[in-house]
Structures are given as C-alpha cells and as structure tokens.
Amino acid sequence: MTRNRLSMLLALVAMAIVAVGGFFLAVQPQLALAASAREQTATVEQTNATSRAELARLREQAAKLPAMQRELGTLTGSIPETASTSAFIDELDAVAARAGMQVSAFTASDATAYNPPATSNVSAETSPSATAAPEATPTATAAPTPTTPTAPSVVTNAAITGQNFSVIPVTVAVDGTFDQALQFVKGVQGGTRLFLITSITSAEQSGDDGAATADSTWTFGGSIYVLDRAMETPSAAATASPSNG
Known part of the structure; x- marks a missing residue:
C-alpha cells in the first residue's frame, strides 16, 4: 500500500469518526429534545381537552344555577x-x-x-296471602285470581x-x-x-x-x-x- 492510499484511508476513517461523533454529540440530543417536545405537546393538548370539557360542564352548571337556587328556596320554605x-x-x-x-x-x-320507619324485607312471594289458587277441575271454569296489591317500599x-x-x-x-x-x-x-x-x-x-x-x-x-x-x-x-x- 502506497503512502497516498494510506493517507486517503486514514482521511476516510477520520471523516467517518467525525460524522458519527457529530451525530451523537449534536444530532441525537436534538432528536431527543424534539421527541420530548412532541410528548409534552401531546400531554398539554390532552390537558387542554380535559380542561375544555370541564369548563363546558361548569358553564352548563352555571346556566342551571338560577333554577337550582329557586328550587332550593322553595324546598327551604317548604x-x-x-x-x-x-x-x-x-x-x-x-x-x-x-x-x-x-x-x-x-x-x-x-x-x-x-x-325513621323500619324497613321490611318480606316480599309478596313469601307472604301467606300470596299462595297460589288451586287448579281448576276439568268441569269448572276457574275464577280469575285477584291481584294482591303491593305496598310501596319504604325509602329513608x-x-x-x-x-x-x-x-x-x-x-x-x-x-x-x-x-x-x-x-x-x-x-x-x-x-x-x-x-x-x-x-x-x-x-x-x-x-x-x-x-x-x-x-x-x-x-x-x-x-x-x-x-x-x-x-x-x-x-x-x-x-x-x-x-x-
């Protein structure tokens, strides 16, 4: 190998080293900063979207506030x-x-x-008055079974x-x-x-x-x-x- 070729090979290796070093020292940090900036932008946009939804909800509640205040006044007077x-x-x-x-x-x-009234867990199915009527015989028509009214549930x-x-x-x-x-x-x-x-x-x-x-x-x-x-x-x-x- 002649001296000129060796010098050229060394120059190429040096250029490659400079290019790789430049990538890791200059380009790679910039790419990392760009990726971080994109993630931060996405986070901010998501936060802004959540804030906009919450603001819309608060505006809707604020629009209902006068009616709610009137209802509260009515209930307080009651x-x-x-x-x-x-x-x-x-x-x-x-x-x-x-x-x-x-x-x-x-x-x-x-x-x-x-x-407060006591609540009861007894249902109509377990009540003695809710027993089924006997089956009708073939020679007679069964009378309709009256519907047993159900008491309203106790709410406390x-x-x-x-x-x-x-x-x-x-x-x-x-x-x-x-x-x-x-x-x-x-x-x-x-x-x-x-x-x-x-x-x-x-x-x-x-x-x-x-x-x-x-x-x-x-x-x-x-x-x-x-x-x-x-x-x-x-x-x-x-x-x-x-x-x-």
Whole structure:
C-alpha cells in the first residue's frame, strides 16, 4: 500500500469518526429534545381537552344555577330551619281568605324527633296471602285470581335523622261549605309550607233558629316539619342515596 492510499484511508476513517461523533454529540440530543417536545405537546393538548370539557360542564352548571337556587328556596320554605308557626298561621289565613273561609282554631303541639320507619324485607312471594289458587277441575271454569296489591317500599335518607329533623303535630279548623273546604285543602297542599294532612273531621253548624246550615266546621289534623341544616354533616350527606326523599 502506497503512502497516498494510506493517507486517503486514514482521511476516510477520520471523516467517518467525525460524522458519527457529530451525530451523537449534536444530532441525537436534538432528536431527543424534539421527541420530548412532541410528548409534552401531546400531554398539554390532552390537558387542554380535559380542561375544555370541564369548563363546558361548569358553564352548563352555571346556566342551571338560577333554577337550582329557586328550587332550593322553595324546598327551604317548604321545610324551614325553625318552627315558624306564626308564618304558617299567616299562610293558612291567606289560603282560607281566598277560599272565602276563616280559620276558627289552630293548635300546635311540641316538636318531636323524627323516627325513621323500619324497613321490611318480606316480599309478596313469601307472604301467606300470596299462595297460589288451586287448579281448576276439568268441569269448572276457574275464577280469575285477584291481584294482591303491593305496598310501596319504604325509602329513608341517612342524612335525615332524629337529631336534625323534627315533626310538629298541628290542627287547624276552618268554617265554610264543602266546596270551600276542598278549595282550602288544595290551597294548603300547594302552599309554601309543607303540611301533611292525616285526618279530616267535620261538624255541621246550626243557624240562629237551630236549623242546620250549609256551613260546617272542618278540622284538619296533620304535621309540619323542621330541618336543622346546621347539623348536617358531609359524611351523612355522602351516604344518602340521590333517589331518597
């Protein structure tokens, strides 16, 4: 091998070494930075997409906020945090006046702690009254078996307890006709305060001559309720089912 050829071979090897060294020292770091930049860009885009979806959800909730606040105000007025019997009497007077009646008596007993009803796991299939009817004989037509009504299931809410929920038994009496009494009940049931009527009695009124009149004294018994929201705890609210009342 001549000196010129050896010099040329050495030059080629040196060029190859420089090229490889340049790749690892300059090009490879740039490629790594580019790959890292692409990964960061993808992460940022994903985060932005999640943020946009969350922002859209918050905007939708914000649009519903006025309606939710109105509903909260209605529910708060239905079951207030205090007894507020004077406000309830004023509401009864207003409803009675619209019906052309007047409240003749009102009584309210002491508030009692709420006692959740006990749930039952007995089903209609295991009930003794749900036994199957005997098979019909070939010579007679079997009568249809009456359908046994199913009692509604008991629904409770873990956030409603005897510590924060109270029941106040009340009795209200109004004087008027049957139609006026119906109108009064309808007005009370659609009023601001929740009034659960559980009993109704009536007594005919007599005129000055002792004869019966069209008016009667209608006595409605039931309950109003108080919910102390200051005693609600996040843990109790979290255990409540959304479908519970």
